[in-house]
Amino acid sequence: MNLRLLLSLLALAGLSACTPNPGGGGGDTDSDGDGLLDDEDPNPDNPDTDGDGLTDGQEVNELGTDPENPDSDGDGYLDGSEVEAGSDPADEDSVIYQGGWPYNPNSDDIEDPGTDGTVDQDDIIGRVIGVDQFGDEVDLYDFAGQGKPIILDVFAEWCPPCKATAAWLGGGQDQYGLEGEFGAVRAAVNSGDIYWISLMEQDNFGNVADLAAVQRWDQAYPNEHVAVIADPVMSAFMGHLMQNGFPNFHALNENMEIVYMNDRNTQQLDFQALNVALSLVE
Numbered sequence: 001m002n003l004r005l006l007l008s009l010l011a012l013a014g015l016s017a018c019t020p021n022p023g024g025g026g027g028d029t030d031s032d033g034d035g036l037l038d039d040e041d042p043n044p045d046n047p048d049t050d051g052d053g054l055t056d057g058q059e060v061n062e063l064g065t066d067p068e069n070p071d072s073d074g075d076g077y078l079d080g081s082e083v084e085a086g087s088d089p090a091d092e093d094s095v096i097y098q099g100g101w102p103y104n105p106n107s108d109d110i111e112d113p114g115t116d117g118t119v120d121q122d123d124i125i126g127r128v129i130g131v132d133q134f135g136d137e138v139d140l141y142d143f144a145g146q147g148k149p150i151i152l153d154v155f156a157e158w159c160p161p162c163k164a165t166a167a168w169l170g171g172g173q174d175q176y177g178l179e180g181e182f183g184a185v186r187a188a189v190n191s192g193d194i195y196w197i198s199l200m201e202q203d204n205f206g207n208v209a210d211l212a213a214v215q216r217w218d219q220a221y222p223n224e225h226v227a228v229i230a231d232p233v234m235s236a237f238m239g240h241l242m243q244n245g246f247p248n249f250h251a252l253n254e255n256m257e258i259v260y261m262n263d264r265n266t267q268q269l270d271f272q273a274l275n276v277a278l279s280l281v282e
């Protein structure tokens with residue numbers, strides 16, 4: 001075979017591979033390999049048209065979700081997140097968290113130091129997964145990566161200052177006069193610009209917190225913006241954060257770094273984390 005013949009054969013082979021069949025109209029081609037033929041594909045060059053983590057083919061062929069809507073059932077959770085977390089992306093009554101808390105698909109990427117040891121300011125806080133007032137097992141790291149700061153309120157059910165703070169935060173009695181200095185923080189929690197997480201370290205009897213305890217707390221101080229989570233290991237975060245008294249407040253950024261740690265060297269309540277969190281709101 002001479003070179004000219006070889007080149008023309010190669011050109012022919014290239015031509016036949018690249019030119020669409022004029023009779024077929026490309027109808028049996030799946031250019032992006034997502035399981036949907038180009039004719040039926042909302043974007044034949046993008047396997048995940050709406051960017052929700054599911055391919056167009058999965059959405060249309062398997063799940064019955066909308067490949068052009070990242071939240072098909074409008075319940076606030078991305079279709080791909082729902083599949084990952086085990087809820088139904090085509091049913092608005094099936095949600096990841098009944099409380100509406102965020103979900104972080106990249107939570108495992110955070111370098112969890114564990115809660116057995118201690119952490120200090122600027123460190124990443126340890127991961128905790130505990131039951132909330134709705135009975136859902138909530139992962140602290142699901143609040144990461146949302147572009148929002150977090151106030152972590154470490155408390156005990158029996159503790160009077162904890163109760164007073166929760167009453168104020170819910171719009172009730174303001175025993176300590178917090179509204180004057182921290183009203184903007186409360187407003188930011190209510191608008192969803194700051195996440196407030198109340199982590200219960202002990203119940204009314206000084207025992208490990210459980211579902212009944214966080215539900216009692218939620219009934220006493222109802223607040224739809226606050227996740228009340230029972231620490232499954234009694235006082236684990238008191239040791240982890242080296243704290244001496246309840247409540248203690250910490251400001252976290254969206255990377256779960258402790259931007260402000262409650263001052264443990266004072267007998268006074270330290271609310272500085274609230275202002276620090278507010279300063280982190282974008």
Ligand SMILES: [Ca+2]
Nearest residue numbers: 032034036041
């Ligand atoms: Ca396709």
Ligand SMILES: [Ca+2]
Nearest residue numbers: 048050052054
């Ligand atoms: Ca998709």
Ligand SMILES: [Ca+2]
Nearest residue numbers: 066069070079
């Ligand atoms: Ca979708």
Ligand SMILES: [Ca+2]
Nearest residue numbers: 088089091094
């Ligand atoms: Ca759903």
